[in-house]
Amino acid sequence: MDVRMNERHIADLQDVTKVYGSGRNTVTALRGVNLRIDPGEFLAVVGPSGSGKSTLLHILGCMDVPTTGTVEIDGEPVPRENERKRTALRGEKIGFVFQAFHLLNELSVRENIELPRMFLRRTNGSRLLKPEELIAKVHMPVALLDRRPTEISGGERQRVAIARALANNPSMLLCDEPTGNLDSANSEAVMAIFDSLNRAGGTIVVVTHNPEVASHASRMVTLKDGQVVEAESP
Amino acid sequence: MTGRSTLAFRYLWRQKMRTGFVVLTFTAAVTVTLLLTSAIVGTEQTFIGEINALGVTWIYVEPGTSNSAAIYPLTVGDAQAIAHNVSHLSAVAPIMIDGLSVNLPSWGKSLSDITGTNASVQTIFKYGVSEGTFALDWQGNLSAPLPIVVGYNIWTHNDLSVGQELPATIVSLSASGGGGATQVNLIVEGLLGPRGSLAGTNLDDAIFTPISALEDLTNSISLTYIFVSASSSQYVSQVTSDISTVVQARHQGYQDFTVLSEQSWVSYVHDQLAQFTSIISLVEATLLMLSSMSVFVVMTMAVKDRRRVIGAMRAIGAHRSDIMGQFLLEASLMSVTGIGVGVILGTVVAGYLKANAGGFYSYLLTNPMDLGAYFYELLGILWAVGFLFSMVPAYQASRLEAVEALSSL
Numbered sequence: 142m143d144v145r146m147n148e149r150h151i152a153d154l155q156d157v158t159k160v161y162g163s164g165r166n167t168v169t170a171l172r173g174v175n176l177r178i179d180p181g182e183f184l185a186v187v188g189p190s191g192s193g194k195s196t197l198l199h200i201l202g203c204m205d206v207p208t209t210g211t212v213e214i215d216g217e218p219v220p221r222e223n224e225r226k227r228t229a230l231r232g233e234k235i236g237f238v239f240q241a242f243h244l245l246n247e248l249s250v251r252e253n254i255e256l257p258r259m260f261l262r263r264t265n266g267s268r269l270l271k272p273e274e275l276i277a278k279v280h281m282p283v284a285l286l287d288r289r290p291t292e293i294s295g296g297e298r299q300r301v302a303i304a305r306a307l308a309n310n311p312s313m314l315l316c317d318e319p320t321g322n323l324d325s326a327n328s329e330a331v332m333a334i335f336d337s338l339n340r341a342g343g344t345i346v347v348v349t350h351n352p353e354v355a356s357h358a359s360r361m362v363t364l365k366d367g368q369v370v371e372a373e374s375p
Numbered sequence: 376m377t378g379r380s381t382l383a384f385r386y387l388w389r390q391k392m393r394t395g396f397v398v399l400t401f402t403a404a405v406t407v408t409l410l411l412t413s414a415i416v417g418t419e420q421t422f423i424g425e426i427n428a429l430g431v432t433w434i435y436v437e438p439g440t441s442n443s444a445a446i447y448p449l450t451v452g453d454a455q456a457i458a459h460n461v462s463h464l465s466a467v468a469p470i471m472i473d474g475l476s477v478n479l480p481s482w483g484k485s486l487s488d489i490t491g492t493n494a495s496v497q498t499i500f501k502y503g504v505s506e507g508t509f510a511l512d513w514q515g516n517l518s519a520p521l522p523i524v525v526g527y528n529i530w531t532h533n534d535l536s537v538g539q540e541l542p543a544t545i546v547s548l549s550a551s552g553g554g555g556a557t558q559v560n561l562i563v564e565g566l567l568g569p570r571g572s573l574a575g576t577n578l579d580d581a582i583f584t585p586i587s588a589l590e591d592l593t594n595s596i597s598l599t600y601i602f603v604s605a606s607s608s609q610y611v612s613q614v615t616s617d618i619s620t621v622v623q624a625r626h627q628g629y630q631d632f633t634v635l636s637e638q639s640w641v642s643y644v645h646d647q648l649a650q651f652t653s654i655i656s657l658v659e660a661t662l663l664m665l666s667s668m669s670v671f672v673v674m675t676m677a678v679k680d681r682r683r684v685i686g687a688m689r690a691i692g693a694h695r696s697d698i699m700g701q702f703l704l705e706a707s708l709m710s711v712t713g714i715g716v717g718v719i720l721g722t723v724v725a726g727y728l729k730a731n732a733g734g735f736y737s738y739l740l741t742n743p744m745d746l747g748a749y750f751y752e753l754l755g756i757l758w759a760v761g762f763l764f765s766m767v768p769a770y771q772a773s774r775l776e777a778v779e780a781l782s783s784l
Contacts, residue, residue: 204690204777225694232692243687243781247385259379260692305691 149216151313151344152178152201157210159196159367170196171207172367178313178346183339185358186348192364194348195317201346202315203231215312232260236306236314240321242298244290250276250301251286257308268310275304279334296327303334313344320354332357379697383705386677393673394709400669401713401757402720404662408753409721411655413740416749419648421738423641425573431608432465433499434615435635436601436622446631448597451586453622457603461617463610466495468602471586473593477561478544489523489582491589499602500570500578507537507565513585520562521588527569528579539563547593557592572737611636666713666757667764670706674768678702685772686780699773706765707758714757718743 159171170193178184178201186194199205200212203219206227212219215234220226236257244253254272273283279300290298299319306314316335320328328351336357339345347354355361363371387394436453438445454469471491478485494509503509509524525535541561570578590596605614615636623630635643678685685698722743728736743750 199778202690228689228692228694231690232694237690239687239690239781241683243683243690245382245684245687247382247389252381256688257691260688260694260697262694309692 149180150177150213151180151182151215152176152346153211153213154197154200154207155211157197157200157207157212159193159200159205160208170367171200173210174364174367174369176362176369178344180312180344181339181342182344183335183357183359184346185355185361186346186364187350187352187355187361188364190350193367194364196367197364198315198317198346198348201313202235202237203227229262232257233263233309234312236309236311238299238302238306238314238316238319240318242290242295242302242322244298244302244305246290249287249289250293253290253301254286254304254308257305261309269308270310272304275307276301278307278338279304280330294327296323296330299323299327299331300334303331303338307338313346314338316345316347316349318349318351319347320349320351328354379701379704380708382701383708386681387705387708390673390677393676397666397669397673397706397709398713398716400662400666401710401761402717404659404666404757405714405717405753406721406724407662408655408659409718409743409746409750410725410739411658412746412749412753413721413725413743414736414738415648415651415655416746417738417740419644420740421572422574423644425571426637426640426644429499429501429573429637431637432605432611433637434603434605434611434618435640436603436618437599437633437635438597439631440633443631446629447626449601449622449632450596450598451590453625454598454601456621456625457601457618460621461603461614463606463614464603465606466498466602466604468492468495468499469586469598470496470600470602471589471593471595471597472599473547473589473595475589475592476546477582478546479541479561480544481541486529486582489584489589491586492583493586495604496583496602499604500573502568502570502578504565505568507563509565509583511564511583511585513588515587515591517557517559517588517591520560521584522564523561524565524567524583525563526567526577526579526581528577529582530563530566535563535566537563537566545592577737611638663757663760666710667760670710670761671764671767673709674702674706674765675771677705678768678772681772682775682780685775686777686782689775689777689780695773698775699769702769702772703762703765706761706769710758710761714754718754 154174154176157171157174158169161168161170174197176197186197188194196205200207203214206219206221214230217230219230245256248256251272254275258269270278272286276283276286281297281300281304285293285297290301293301299322303314314335319335320331323331332354335345335347339359347358349355362369436449438449451469454467458464458467469492473491475489476485477489494511497503497509504524507524511522511524513519513522520540529535539562541563543559543561545557545559567579567581572578603614603618605611615634618634619630622632626632688698722741725739726741729739729741740746
């Protein structure tokens with residue numbers, strides 16, 4: 142018997158396959174992927190373009206569902222048909238950080254950070270941090286809270302996006318090329334934030350092409366043609 | 376905490392032109408509809424109220440019919456024939472309102488629309504003199520003073536008294552009058568008590584003079600209408616029929632005049648207003664369609680512009696209902712703002728017209744609440760239509776998948 146069966150995983154993908162299209166136009170993005178992510182893990186998902194990294198991230202983030210196989214997030218099965226529950230799971234347990242930040246320029250930094258809470262139907266019971274506390278976590282001055290995203294630098298925007306991702310106290314941060322739009326200094330700063338969040342017990346999954354970014358992870362998974370071809374601890 | 380309304384206001388503010396366009400269409404729809412409706416409802420309430428106040432025994436005769444002009448003019452002779460040959464009458468008042476300009480140097484102003492009539496008009500219009508008499512005795516000689524009976528507003532504003540003589544130059548503006556000027560001395564014979572408005576005419580602004588004098592001054596025998604009062608409501612039908620017979624005989628058998636009783640007058644007014652109501656409904660429907668299309672087009676453009684924002688919001692936990700609610704809120708804010716501005720503008724314009732334009736505009740209702748249920752129905756329908764037409768784009772926004780929306784260019 143696998144002793145890990147009784148352990149709680151932040152994410153558990155079993156034999157996940159994802160096929161897009163139908164008939165002759167089918168594209169298989171993931172083929173029988175098995176992946177478990179433990180609490181406090183810092184996982185890097187690497188691989189060439191078209192290997193299925195983004196599809197894996199979308200399925201982990203409940204933004205997409207597998208064609209076959211099962212997904213559990215923080216012990217809760219992700220329903221294939223129930224979109225409302227998937228959205229609720231995403232809002233409660235997942236924090237997203239995108240390459241393009243995707244902040245709302247009409248809102249202030251403070252309002253952007255608070256935005257995910259507007260959609261929250263329930264919390265996981267823990268106290269939600271104030272914007273001032275969240276901004277401190279990403280090493281930014283509180284004075285920036287009242288600025289608009291258009292009034293701060295790219296590196297600062299990505300840090301605000303990380304603070305927003307942390308707003309609902311998620312079980313896992315999913316980061317899609319988080320340093321893709323940043324220079325090296327800002328990339329280092331952002332990765333330093335991920336390191337400190339991970340040291341504090343946070344679970345982080347980073348999809349990246351960048352070996353420098355991947356080197357921060359405690360485990361690296363390589364995808365090729367939709368399959369996990371290599372899993373290693375760097 | 377960030378609110379949906381904050382987000383909605385910011386997006387609406389960012390797209391000022393689009394927002395302004397939608398608000399403007401709703402404002403126009405409400406303003407125009409309110410003005411037209413308050414005119415119709417106000418006219419119906421006031422006009423018919425004034426007619427009803429005259430009682431149910433009066434009968435009105437006017438030259439021409441709804442289909443043709445008069446062949447023979449309505450004359451004082453017709454009025455006298457009615458008085459002599461029709462039974463059960465209490466009063467017959469021939470009325471002549473011709474285009475006379477009366478220049479009064481002592482007042483420093485001109486008056487128009489002097490009404491030629493006789494004393495029976497008091498019985499029919501239900502008012503009378505507070506000082507002097509309404510005898511309107513005239514010698515048939517324009518060199519003698521011309522008696523006038525003056526409406527309440529005229530004599531109170533000009534400090535007139537009974538017996539006062541006023542030198543005047545009278546110019547007939549009608550074709551028959553030839554535009555000649557006549558120097559006369561007006562003499563105040565009677566001062567009328569306050570009466571108010573009747574069918575669009577403020578009787579307190581009226582000046583009455585003997586009808587024969589007006590005939591001489593205007594060189595015309597055409598009456599504007601004849602008012603008759605039956606002695607009792609039970610005779611109205613018979614009197615109406617008899618008037619038709621008498622006048623038709625005098626007009627060589629031609630039915631080239633119209634006889635209306637109070638009841639048929641009210642029906643006539645209702646019919647006329649119903650025609651207006653149909654036109655107004657068409658205008659309202661057009662404005663409603665414009666408002667609906669404006670909110671539909673603007674919200675569709677907003678959804679197209681904000682696909683990545685929608686994707687980001689979905690990614691950070693927004694439910695489909697959150698996205699839909701956001702767009703519906705924005706549409707509602709625009710429509711409600713437009714409706715609110717329209718109500719204020721409609722009320723202000725109605726008040727201004729009523730206070731300054733006079734005439735027909737005096738019937739305008741200046742308080743939208745006076746429209747009763749119609750007012751709330753109008754606002755409800757406008758808001759509901761705006762809401763319904765924004766549902767399609769809002770629904771489309773809510774159906775966007777996060778992954779698909781985030782990958783939008």
